[in-house]
Amino acid sequence: xxxxxxxxxxxxxxxxxxxxxxxxxxxxxxxxxxxxxxxxxxxxxxxxxxxxxxxxxxxxxxxxxxxxxxxxxxxxxxxxxxxxxxxxxxxxxxxxxxxxxxxxxxxxxxxxxxxxxxxxxxxxxxxxxxxxxxxxxxxxxxxxxxxxxxxxxxxxxxxxxxxxxxxxxxxxxxxxxxxxxxxxxxxxxxxxxxxxxxxxxxxxxxxxxxxxxxxxxxxxxxxxxxxxxxxxxxxxxxxxxxxxxxxxxxxxxxxxxxxxxxxxxxxxxxxxxxxxxxxxxxxxxxxxxxxxxxxxxxxxxxxxxxxxxxxxxxxxxxxxxxxxxxxxxxxxxxxxxxxxxxxxxxxxxxxxxxxxxxxxxxxxxxxxxxxxxxxxxxxx
Amino acid sequence: xxxxxxxxxxxxxxxxxxxxxxxxxxxxxxxxxxxxxxxxxxxxxxxxxxxxxxxxxxxxxxxxxxxxxxxxxxxxxxxxxxxxxxxxxxxxxxxxxxxxxxxxxxxxxxxxxxxxxxxxxxxxxxxxxxxxxxxxxxxxxxxxxxxxxxxxxxxxxxxxxxxxxxxxxxxxxxxxxxxxxxxxxxxxxxxxxxxxxxxxxxxxxxxxxxxxxxxxxxxxxxxxxxxxxxxxxxxxxxxxxxxxxxxxxxxxxxxxxxxxxxxxxxxxxxxxxxxxxxxxxxxxxxxxxxxxxxxxxxxxxxxxxxxxxxxxxxxxxxxxxxxxxxxxxxxxxxxxxxxxxxxxxxxxxxxxxxxxxxxxxxxxxxxxxxxxxxxxxxxxxxxxxxxxxxxxxxxxxxxxx
Numbered sequence: 001x002x003x004x005x006x007x008x009x010x011x012x013x014x015x016x017x018x019x020x021x022x023x024x025x026x027x028x029x030x031x032x033x034x035x036x037x038x039x040x041x042x043x044x045x046x047x048x049x050x051x052x053x054x055x056x057x058x059x060x061x062x063x064x065x066x067x068x069x070x071x072x073x074x075x076x077x078x079x080x081x082x083x084x085x086x087x088x089x090x091x092x093x094x095x096x097x098x099x100x101x102x103x104x105x106x107x108x109x110x111x112x113x114x115x116x117x118x119x120x121x122x123x124x125x126x127x128x129x130x131x132x133x134x135x136x137x138x139x140x141x142x143x144x145x146x147x148x149x150x151x152x153x154x155x156x157x158x159x160x161x162x163x164x165x166x167x168x169x170x171x172x173x174x175x176x177x178x179x180x181x182x183x184x185x186x187x188x189x190x191x192x193x194x195x196x197x198x199x200x201x202x203x204x205x206x207x208x209x210x211x212x213x214x215x216x217x218x219x220x221x222x223x224x225x226x227x228x229x230x231x232x233x234x235x236x237x238x239x240x241x242x243x244x245x246x247x248x249x250x251x252x253x254x255x256x257x258x259x260x261x262x263x264x265x266x267x268x269x270x271x272x273x274x275x276x277x278x279x280x281x282x283x284x285x286x287x288x289x290x291x292x293x294x295x296x297x298x299x300x301x302x303x304x305x306x307x308x309x310x311x312x313x314x315x316x317x318x319x320x321x322x323x324x325x326x327x328x329x330x331x332x333x334x335x336x337x338x339x340x341x342x343x344x345x346x347x348x349x350x351x352x353x354x355x356x357x358x359x360x361x362x363x364x365x366x367x368x369x370x371x372x373x374x375x376x377x378x379x380x
Numbered sequence: 381x382x383x384x385x386x387x388x389x390x391x392x393x394x395x396x397x398x399x400x401x402x403x404x405x406x407x408x409x410x411x412x413x414x415x416x417x418x419x420x421x422x423x424x425x426x427x428x429x430x431x432x433x434x435x436x437x438x439x440x441x442x443x444x445x446x447x448x449x450x451x452x453x454x455x456x457x458x459x460x461x462x463x464x465x466x467x468x469x470x471x472x473x474x475x476x477x478x479x480x481x482x483x484x485x486x487x488x489x490x491x492x493x494x495x496x497x498x499x500x501x502x503x504x505x506x507x508x509x510x511x512x513x514x515x516x517x518x519x520x521x522x523x524x525x526x527x528x529x530x531x532x533x534x535x536x537x538x539x540x541x542x543x544x545x546x547x548x549x550x551x552x553x554x555x556x557x558x559x560x561x562x563x564x565x566x567x568x569x570x571x572x573x574x575x576x577x578x579x580x581x582x583x584x585x586x587x588x589x590x591x592x593x594x595x596x597x598x599x600x601x602x603x604x605x606x607x608x609x610x611x612x613x614x615x616x617x618x619x620x621x622x623x624x625x626x627x628x629x630x631x632x633x634x635x636x637x638x639x640x641x642x643x644x645x646x647x648x649x650x651x652x653x654x655x656x657x658x659x660x661x662x663x664x665x666x667x668x669x670x671x672x673x674x675x676x677x678x679x680x681x682x683x684x685x686x687x688x689x690x691x692x693x694x695x696x697x698x699x700x701x702x703x704x705x706x707x708x709x710x711x712x713x714x715x716x717x718x719x720x721x722x723x724x725x726x727x728x729x730x731x732x733x734x735x736x737x738x739x740x741x742x743x744x745x746x747x748x749x750x751x752x753x754x755x756x757x758x759x760x761x762x763x764x765x766x767x768x769x770x771x772x773x774x775x776x777x778x779x780x781x
Contacts, residue, residue, distance in 0.1 A: 010638075014587055017580035024577045025620055028569070341434075 159194045228262035230254040230281075254288065255280035315351045329375040331365060339364035386431040387438075387659065393419060394658035407757040409512045409661055414754075416665020423666075432666050435659060441607075442660035444614040444628045445653055446508045448606075451582075451632020452646055453529045466529035469698030469712070473530075474503040474537050476697070477690025484682035493549045494740050500541040501726050501745055502687040506718035506756060507531045508664075512657060513760040515650065517770035523708050524769050526699075527715050527760075532629060535722055536575075539623055542726055543571040549734065570621070578622040582630020585613040589631060590638035599648055606645060625722060664720060668750050679740065680747040687748070691716055711763035718756025719749055 231253045255261060256269050257278050282288040317335045320326045337345050340354035341361045355361060360378045394412045401411030419426040453459065459466075482499030486492065510531055514524055547568055589609040596602050613631050617624040636642045692713035699709040723745055730741050764770045 010587070014584060017583045020576055020580040021584070021620070024573050024580075028573065028621065 230260075230262060231266045251281045251283050253279055253281045315345050325378050329363070329377045331363075331375060331377075335365045337363050337365055383431060383434045386427050386435065389419075390416075390427065390435075390659055390662045391655055394662050398658075405761075407513045407761040408516050409509045409757040410754065412658055412661035413509075413665035413668065413757075416662040417668050418665075419662075420666025420668070422668070427662075427666050432663055435663050438656060438659045439663055440614055440624070441611060442653070442656045443508060444610040444624060445649065445656065446511055447535075447625055447628035448610055448632040448635075449646060449649060450507055450511060450528065450532045450535075451629040451634075452636040452642065453525075453532050454629075454633035455636045459529070462525060462529060465702040465704065466526060466533055468702050469526065469695060469704075470530045470533040470537060472698035472701065473691055473694030473713070473716070474534060474541070476694030477687045478503045478541060480686035480690040481683055484686045485679065488678060488682060490679070490740070491737070493545075493552075493734070494737050496545040496548070497542070497730060497734070497737065497741055498683060498744060500538065500545045501723050501741070502683060502690070503534065503541055504538040504719055504722045504726075505531055505534050505691070505716040506720040506753070507535055507722070508657075508660065509718040509720060509753065509757045510716065510760055512661070513757050514764065517761060517764045519764045519769040519771065521707075521767070521769035522705055523711055523715065523767045524764065526704065526708055526712060530712075530716060534716075535625060536629070538722055538726075539574065539626060540571075543574055546734075547571045549737075573621070574623045575626065577620065578617060578624075578626035579630045581617060581620070581622055582613060582627040583634050585609050585616075585627070586631040586634025587638065590635050590642075593635075593639050593641045593645065602641070602645060602648060603652055606649065664753070668753060677743075677747075679744045683744050683748045684751050687719070687752075688717060707767040707769075711767045714759040715763035717752055717759045719752035720756075723749055 229252070232251075253261065253266075256266075258280070259269075261269050276292060278290055278292055280288060280290050315337050317326075317331055317333055317337060319333050320331050337351055339345060340351065340363050341358065343350075343354055345351045345354065355377070360376060363375045363377055365375055393415045397411035397415035398408040401408060401414070416427075417423050421428055421432065478499040481502040482495045485495035485498055490498075510527065514528065547570070551568075586609075589605065592605055593602065596605055609631060610628060613627050614624040616622075617627040635645070639645075695713035695716060696709055699712050704712070727742050727745050730737060761770070
């Protein structure tokens with residue numbers, strides 16, 4: 001080393017530097033571990049938030065397509081068609097406090113125009129969702145025209161619903177009379193409110209989650225396939241990373257114990273299926289096959305869900321082994337994996353495939369406590 | 381596309397883009413960045429977000445090497461000549477750029493925390509793109525020397541300013557709540573640790589590099605030694621929550637002062653590292669979203685105008701005050717407009733430490749970085765060319781005939 005400084009002086013400096021490093025490393029305050037690598041010089045923050053917002057918009061838009069406004073020949077909105085077989089008429093019946101009634105799709109033409117007050121001042125909103133019991137319970141809700149004063153953390157004041165809805169409605173989508181997605185039902189300090197869609201997306205992208213708006217549900221999510229042709233599986237919850245569910249989103253279940261199933265009763269049959277039950281199903285582009293539900297099948301606690309609008313995109317984590325790579329990456333049960341290596345997780349199957357494909361992947365996780373995290377997961 | 385295919389495609393694309401823009405007298409760096417924008421997830425999508433993330437390790441290595449190179453300006457024998465001059469210019473341009481942005485944000489009704497954090501980030505001048513343009517132009521002269529010195533001091537100053545603001549915000553929050561000493565300790569510690577710890581780490585790694593380099597004769601071995609030391613430094617810095625940037629600078633500074641081999645080493649590095657930098661800038665471009673330009677908004681415009689005028693006026697004032705030549709006075713400001721790496725790093729830090737302030741800061745800075753990363757290298761090249769410091773080889777205007 002050619003240096004103007006003498007060796008003794010250098011040794012003292014090196015010793016001091018070493019001392020600073022050791023002392024600093026020991027005295028470092030233990031902060032909450034952030035799973036976002038500090039040295040990450042890509043615009044991950046911006047990108048991941050935007051992607052989550054896109055996921056949400058796409059998720060709700062997909063479901064919104066199931067609905068269409070029913071127009072009278074005059075062009076006035078008369079009700080909302082909620083499925084291929086059902087409609088909700090926006091006409092006063094006199095029998096209930098709600099000026100709505102369920103009618104068969106075929107009856108939709110007989111719906112009379114809604115009286116004027118229905119559209120003013122805040123308008124009426126329809127919150128539609130099947131009840132957990134599997135009954136075809138489309139719930140119309142009346143919006144009072146006032147905004148809630150209790151949900152102080154929210155930027156947009158949610159609209160107050162005149163009656164408190166059962167907790168099962170949290171997360172249901174609300175549509176206006178033009179068939180547009182108006183918001184999501186939330187429960188907030190003993191009030192039921194409709195949170196506007198803008199606010200829902202903002203909450204998610206700003207990683208603030210009031211419980212109730214974004215309610216992760218247990219079990220499978222299934223909908224009746226059109227034309228009584230079976231039950232379509234939409235989501236399957238993973239309860240353990242080691243568990244491979246027997247059913248995957250995208251599968252269509254056509255029979256339980258060789259009996260053909262369809263419609264609401266089919267969903268109830270499927271939900272009640274115990275381990276050992278034989279299930280006939282086919283996936284897109286594949287022949288019909290039969291499986292026997294194992295003990296680890298994700299159906300045990302399945303809630304017959306019907307059309308569920310409250311679930312988040314992504315896949316929920318059921319269990320994290322302590323000391324595992326997932327635990328070290330900061331993942332916890334109840335978190336939702338939204339993206340793996342930049343790709344959206346659309347189902348538990350896609351999650352498995354994406355995780356298995358490489359040794360180290362970056363996950364974008366919507367944490368149980370509402371934080372949006374990025375976690376690096378290494379397979380061991 | 382898997383990572384290897386992506387690297388191959390990125391290298392060839394960078395070469396092609398570099399050739400294309402050269403014909404238009406635009407810096408290669410801009411070509412690389414534009415190529416990145418074109419193929420990135422926000423453009424054609426040929427290079428996915430996943431590729432970008434998996435290649436970010438290259439960015440870290442490249443940034444470490446760039447800062448190591450810049451650290452060589454702290455050669456004490458030379459720094460004494462122009463050190464005070466560099467320091468005074470840096471202080472003036474930083475104070476003006478940061479001050480104008482802060483004032484603009486306060487006037488537009490932003491909270492003081494947001495205004496001061498944005499002011500601190502506005503100080504930064506991109507080390508990587510500026511140095512790459514200097515190298516591409518093969519520039520030499522008083523402007524180039526001043527510019528290189530300023531980049532080094534400027535990045536340290538940015539970090540100090542940001543840490544001071546962050547500490548003040550934490551202390552202010554602690555004063556209004558519980559926590560007392562513990563909260564104050566948590567607030568002040570990062571400020572001292574990031575500077576003293578990073579310099580200590582850089583010095584130790586630099587010492588290792590300098591001692592070992594005197595026993596290494598082959599060019600290849602020297603490169604292995606250098607790569608090992610820089611990677612070690614960046615890795616340990618990340619591990620200990622230190623600043624990889626300051627630590628890499630310190631390695632370069634230690635090396636240049638302790639080893640007679642440093643000139644050869646920096647020369648060898650210049651001949652070997654272009655592929656790494658090509659990947660670095662294409663990735664940087666792939667991360668830019670030109671759509672952000674449309675949503676720059678009032679705050680973004682205040683930031684861009686405040687920072688640009690602060691840099692232009694501040695550099696000129698500083699140069700006049702320190703008695704610099706007329707070329708330096710005229711062209712120093714435009715040469716230091718680029719902004720990227722550290723600013724984006726600081727956004728990530730902001731997100732971790734102040735999640736409630738992060739959305740505004742992220743939107744403003746990312747939009748502004750897109751603007752400055754596109755016009756910055758062009759302005760730097762223009763400044764170097766017109767000041768006559770770019771070599772004839774790269775300066776068509778100066779070419780004979």
